[in-house]
Amino acid sequence: MTAVIVVESCFGSTRAAAQEIARGLQDAGVPARVLSPGQATGEALAGAGLVVLGAPTHNRGLPTTASLAKAAAAGGDDGAERAGGPAGRSMREWLATAPIPPQARVAAFDTVTGRSWLHGSAARQILKALGRRRAPMRSLVVTGTQGPLAHGEAQAARAWGAELARP
Ligand SMILES: Cc1cc2nc3c(=O)[nH]c(=O)nc-3n(C[C@H](O)[C@H](O)[C@H](O)COP(=O)(O)O)c2cc1C
Numbered sequence: 001m002t003a004v005i006v007v008e009s010c011f012g013s014t015r016a017a018a019q020e021i022a023r024g025l026q027d028a029g030v031p032a033r034v035l036s037p038g039q040a041t042g043e044a045l046a047g048a049g050l051v052v053l054g055a056p057t058h059n060r061g062l063p064t065t066a067s068l069a070k071a072a073a074a075g076g077d078d079g080a081e082r083a084g085g086p087a088g089r090s091m092r093e094w095l096a097t098a099p100i101p102p103q104a105r106v107a108a109f110d111t112v113t114g115r116s117w118l119h120g121s122a123a124r125q126i127l128k129a130l131g132r133r134r135a136p137m138r139s140l141v142v143t144g145t146q147g148p149l150a151h152g153e154a155q156a157a158r159a160w161g162a163e164l165a166r167p
Contacts, residue, residue: 001049003032003164006040008055008063008091010076013147014111017140017157018054021109024161025050032161038089042099050164051100053126054109055091057139060120062092062129076146091122095129107136107164109157111149115139136164 003025009015018034025032035044045051058067068090071077100106110122123137138160141150149157 001030001165001167002047003030003050003052004040004045004048005032005034005052005054006037006091006094007034007053008037010056010063010068010071011146013140013142013149014054014056014109016147016149016154017109017111018052020154020157021052021054021161021164024158024163025165026161027158028162028165030165036089037091037094040094040099045099045101045104048101048104050107051104052107052109052164053091053123054111055122055126057110057112057120057122060118061125062095062122063090064092065090071145074145091126095126098130100130105135105167106130106132107138109138109140109160111142111147112139113142113144115141136160 005018007018022032022034108123108126112119121139127133127135140153143150
């Protein structure tokens with residue numbers, strides 16, 4: 001099995017979590033790649049047995065054009081991520097066509113500033129959009145809007161990656 005992690009990130013924390021999940025999968029012997037939504041074409045995902053989707057939680061759900069603009073104004077434009085061209089797509093846009101192979105397992109994660117219903121969850125919205133509400137899901141806590149991941153969350157992400165490697 002191979003795994004692909006598709007991640008959107010403004011300030012880098014969700015991307016850092018994605019890298020840890022990839023390390024956890026690799027620890028368990030599953031080759032894993034981290035791609036941006038713009039890179040995650042049908043061709044790039046072909047043959048993947050596991051697709052893990054991640055985004056920062058904005059306004060209790062998935063980032064919107066307006067919330068992304070707000071993050072960018074605060075310095076969170078994550079470099080090339082949305083700099084135009086094929087890489088310049090948000091998770092929300094990507095989900096509209098989501099070229100996930102039919103046989104692939106799906107999981108979703110997000111980053112939040114706290115783990116309560118008040119903070120919401122982009123991951124829940126991702127799974128809802130895909131009609132896969134029972135798929136594995138994780139929220140990883142950041143210390144503030146600009147991150148970084150809170151103490152212990154990188155390790156938690158890596159451990160979750162290893163868990164996902166087991167069907
Ligand atoms: C416009 C905006 C709205 C946000 N709304 C929420 C929210 O509703 N709940 C929450 O837990 N965090 C919220 N945050 C904080 C983000 O969760 C935090 O910026 C994100 O986890 C950092 O991930 P990133 O570095 O990958 O962008 C918000 C951040 C921004 C910029």
